[in-house]
Amino acid sequence: MKKITGIFLILTFAIVGLFTAFKSMADDKKPFQVKEFTLNGAGKLQAKTSGGSIKVTGGSGNQVKVMVFVTPSNWKRRMEAPSPEALAKYTIDVRQEGNTIYAIAERKERGWNNENGLNIGFEIEIPQQMACNLRTSGGSISLESVTGEQQVETSGGSLAFKNIKGNMDANTSGGSINLANYQGDLDAKTSGGSINVDDASGRLKVHTSGGSIHLDKVAGDIDAHTSGGSIHAEVQRLGKYLTLETSGGSVHATVPGGKGLDLDLEGNRVKTALTNFNGTSDTRRVKGTVNGGGIPVKMSTSGGTTELSYRM
Incomplete structure (x- = not known):
């Protein structure tokens, strides 16, 4: 038994060491190309x-720095330099036209050969005041410390946002959405992951078909829908409406107390305090x-408990 345990520990340390080595090599990876603009x-x-993947970070000044990273998509060759034959199959276009910066990487021909394919990603430093249109079909996107209109879309990764001011459309078909410190109108959708929002205000519309929704310290007009998970919302300030709907989990919200509300709560079980209430109620429906009366609050689920709490 001791011998087996010893072998297991040796294998564990070897795997951890190999992973650390690969991570260190990835962290030390030098950009394939660097361009700067004013x-x-x-x-x-x-x-x-x-x-x-695409990573964009805002800062002070009026400078833009675009770093291009190129790696073979075949995992067995991830630490190798891209071959000239593979690079010849792609167009990498990084340029400035007026006050617009373009960073475009495209395969010249359609079809996919993983043996000679490349992953081409961008890390971009920009001024804080910047409108961004970011799109990738094979990686994640992160955006931080930027003010302006934002459009973000990926088919194969997660989305992460931090310290954003301005309206934003964000879509992913294959990952989660995480957002912190946001002000503006948000329309965020995912078909394959959860949505987590921390400290946000504005018109907040979030939708997922495959995960839970967690809203912490949110304020404004809130509309959240999921077909495959629970919803939890800590609402600091109510706007024109609060709508939370799911088909596959529980729904819980905490809202400021003492407000005039129009309640429409539905679930396998409904739990809430009914003070100064006028309407109909039972264990499955409160209306x-x-x-x-006043602000419409609609919460419903087909597969769990609906609970509305008040914060005094």
């Missing part, structure tokens, strides 16, 4: 790639007004 006023960024 903007004159608020700018726009157009970044698109079909086989890699009516609280404190004379």
